[in-house]
Amino acid sequence: MTFDRKTLASSIALAAATLMAGGAQAQMSDDAVRIGYLADMSGTYRDLAGPGGLEALEMAVEDFGGEVNGTPIEIFSADDRNSADVGANTVRGWIDEENVDLVAGLVASSVTIAVTKVLEANDGLGIVSGSAASSITDEHCTPNHIHWVYDTYPLANGTAKAVVEQGGDSWFMLTADYAFGHALEGDVTRVVEENGGEIVGGVHHPFPTSDFSSYILQAQGSGAKIVGLANAGSDTVNAITTASQFGLTQSGQQLAGLLIFLNDVHAMGLEATQGLLLTTGWYWDMDDQAREWAERYFERVGRMPTMVQAGIYSSTTHYLNAVAEQGTDDPEAIRAAMAEAPIEDFFARNGRIREDGRMVHDMYLAQVKSPEASEGEWDVYEILSTIPAEEAYRPLAESQCKLVNN
């Protein structure tokens, strides 16, 4: 089992407290605990969650024994095809017709936001593991979902701050020209300027772009020390690949990636990505606990897990623990119980769920290893420092979430 004693102890204490407080008639809503896994199984975001995330979910359920207090656990899964109405429709159907108790996965932000609206209207519960948008627990927060692994705020915050502190004080921004890119650029600009750096130039490129050579040339001409990538997915991958072909790093400039996953780095190879600074919520080789779980996962799937896939296991286990202790799958009670219990497992350190639904935990600043320093196909990051949970995420004081009293 992967949840440790501390969690267990505090959970038991909590369960006891709830029982004494009179919540004793709590019950399972029916004859099973049902978890629906909704993710992009066949499109752009397939590799960061996708079928591998479903494996992680199944692993969590198997490790839990396949049942909670004698009630069996059933898993549903669906491909949202990155379409908000397919996602919303599927979840509505799950709640109305299948009595699904928890929706897990949730990757593309359009799908996630649509699904959380459905969850709120139908009193469901969801754990978001794949999405990046920090708005999910900000203006789009609901009492019916929790955002687990990461969001753009610590990514921008962690990377930009660390880079400026290391002397990278002049930035050129490559920004994807749509809402997400602009938000990321805004976050980075603020952090860079607060720490005494400056933005010397930038370019808004269309989304999506396959050929970045022109923009890389402009970045080279800008004389900035750091080229910040305020984009995601294939745009980031293409930008980094092209930068390496044009010798950007050899000429003394450095890339700072803001939203990069293990599968992206693996796809590009270390030759193209070495030296890249990034922020991650988890890395399989960061310590013994993480390694032990990741190796079990690798045996099943044949790939090392991304932080999203690890987060799916971690969040599902936390959910099942809460259900087991409470003896109910009532969303409101479970949501409260999950927030009460601290989260300390192979994935999250110093983790807790805030009132806005954000699960804050320690984040890590990482640098991609050089091909010489790497000892294996998946040995790609070196963890440079830890960003403490309470500093990493957007402070509640700045929150626009309706659940936060500001």
Add this chain to the structure above:
Amino acid sequence: MMGTSQTLTPALRRRRQAKLRRNTLYLVLVAIGLVAPFVAYPVFLMKVLCFALFACAFNLLLGYAGLLSFGHAAFLATGGYFTGIMLASYPGLTPELGILIGTLAAVVLGILFGALAIRRQGIYFAMVTLALAQMVYFFFVQAPFTGGEDGLHGVPRGELFGVISLRSNVAMYYFVFAVFLIGFAVIQRAVHSPFGQVLKAIRENEPRAVSLGYNVDAYKLLAFVLSAGLAGLAGSTKTVVFQLASLTDAHWHMSGEVILMTLLGGVGTLFGPVVGAGLVVSLQTQLAQSPLGNWVSVILGAIFVICVLSFRSGIVGEIQKMVRKNFK
């Protein structure tokens, strides 16, 4: 006298019978539509109806005017986004007005696209509509009010005419059903009117239609705008149902999907697109949750190939052929 009435009567009777049969069919279908939400899941049915209307609008152009548009997603998305923005930013606006505005936006876009595209035929027409729709897609990605990849969320369903709340799925369903019937009736009337006959004439032989003195371009443009407007109506209604608008509706894959629905159901038949939309939507929802979930696009592609190779009249088209063979 006797002779003429004897030769006329069977023909007349047959025509009357056909009309009676058609009207009975309509009545039965409307009755099915009315009880459907108590049998099947209303949200699913609403989705089918929205896509059915979309496919019918597309079919008006392909099936009756012979123009294959590969950019109809642009109208669906334009209707959806405009309705969504209006309803989300002006809380006082009633849903039917929001839908009207979305539809008008699609009509305006249809006039612009149509004026450019109808100058070409066949493959050129398909490519031009595709490229124009692509421009619309980029616009929606970048425009600040669409929310980019996040999409536009929190569109209120509101109260119909300011009176009837659409919050319940059943109430919403009947409204969508009514919208669908109106759209379908417009298409049915257009197809069976002299306008529809001229369209068919243009499809079969354009030079001949020109030589008969018809202003072919005006007819084509009208058909295009009508089709665009109805596609916009479908998109607008869908936005109210799901309370969101997203980029999926503007992507060119959506333009491909509507072709698939029409092709599968039967090009140039009134009911074909409805059947096709029903099948494709159920396939997507059912398949996506099965162990074959990851293979949805492969399966859709295979259906495409099979339809084109050996099933070109579509389901309704094949049934019509069978009926004609057996009852004549």
Add this chain to the structure above:
Amino acid sequence: MTMIFGVPLAVFMGQLMLGLINGAFYALLSLGLAVIFGLLKIVNFAHGAQYMLGAFAALLGLQYLGLDYWVALLLVPLVVGGLGMLIERFILRRIAHLDHLYGLLLTFGLALIFEGSLINLFGVSGSSYPTPAALQGGVNLGFMFLPTYRAWVLVAALGVCLATWFIIERTRLGAYLRAGTENPALMQAFGVNVPQLITLTYGFGVALAAFAGVLAAPLYPVSPTMGSSLLIVVFAVVVIGGMGSILGAIVTGLAMGLIEGLTKVYYPEAANTVIFLVMVVVLMLRPAGLFGKET
């Protein structure tokens, strides 16, 4: 420093160079489409997928068979082109007598099948293909650092375009092809095996796409979705040039690369849209495209 519209001359020259390289790439892809359209009258919607198959074949060849880049550059177009010939012989031929729109729909279906299958087999993040040893590094042109591989792409793409143009305009085979485009029935009567010619032509067009795929493999991550977004741009290029015109495809491809390159400097936000804008303008002035014949 000399400035051109507020941009230093050196940067301007660099951007023109990059635009030219992309243009050569567009030319290569639209050429394949134009050749196929010329004889089969089919808009090959699977062109993007076949380009992607070319890149994948090179990658898999390297990973599993140890075939190096140069072998792949020769072998992959033959293999993927052969696959194209099978598709023509056993699928496209069955609908050749129908409205050509059916060809477009059929190849669209094929593209979905190819892309979807590869996504399920290999995922979407793709893999990187190493730059061949002989083409690593770069040259300093004074106004820019040009990676050797990009220079090679320019040379190779232009070379193949010109060779194709030469074959079609100056050889006997090309003459058959052009005649087949004009009047297939007459060609058949003269004893030319037109069905075979069609199969070969489709195979050749597909081989061009696969060749472009191998060229692209070291430039972009090799992933199943690499072809689908490019395809729409190439379509626009073909429409601007005039469907089926060989010269039109080459010239327009280069020109669009340059225009897109300049847009990336002066108004990058519109870089994806500018080609479609050009298309709209061209269609208003010349509905058949720049090099197309009014029908």
